[in-house]
Amino acid sequence: MNNRLLNWFKFASPQSFYPLAGKMLPWFALLTVAFGLPALWLGFFVAPTDAVQGEGYRIIFIHVAASWMSMFIYCIMAFWAAVGIVYNTRLSGMMTAALAPTGALFAFLSLWTGALWGKPMWGTWWVWDARLTSELILFFLYLGYIALTSALDDPRRADRAGGLLALVGVVNVPIIYFSVKWWNTLHQGASVSLTKSPTMAHTMLWGMLLMALCCWMYTIAVALYRVRAIILERERHTTWVSELPEVKA
């Protein structure tokens, strides 16, 4: 086994990941602010007023970032679930559990800001359109994961059952993403695509991208913060936890 592989497995143990997460946490918190402030400044003070939607379109800066995050986080959860099922590592289940509440939060915010945007622009808070419905299903998948894992007393069994749910539910993510293409929806098509040049002012695009980066950094920081609490809860009867300076103090 070469060195690189050894290092990788070293951090797969909760005992060595706990201090590493603690070291990374302040940096990601700092990056959240470092991306968030310029994103808000661009979104509110630099990006011009929209010709059709007036100032109401400014919801886009939070709506798009929240929707992207709700889908990304689910994919990362499915990734950790797959790692957990294949390698049977304890940390992967803790990572999946640490991400789920943040994913649920972003899915909720995507629906909430979407409703507040839909009301003035479409004249309705909600329609049973393919994009909106599939995002609602994503929200329920997050809640289902949380409910299922908290209903099982044995954390290892909870990880396995939740991991299976996360893996099966991941088929919903491409459905959300392509829903505006596959079905004739009220929701507009993608504003940003990898294959075409964006159909909006550059300042708007930069505001959106910076806000998305801010949400990424926030997610990483919060997931590290939560996984540290989960590690303490699950490893509470181990010697290394009782020897931690924050426990001894």
Place this chain on the structure above:
Amino acid sequence: MNWNSPSEFFAMGGYALYVWGSFGVTVACLIGEVLLIRKRRHDILTSLRRELAADRAADKATHSMEHQ
């Protein structure tokens, strides 16, 4: 610059309810999440410290009994 006065900024061209409703709830949710995790960490640390103190007290008790 898009705004001539603070009141114009807060009015958001008539979309104040929708724009501030979106950003306000988002900020409240993110702060709330961080506070909840802080409480979760605080709770587990308190319980771990109590357990450790109880263990130490038990050790002391058995120790003094051995000396008698």
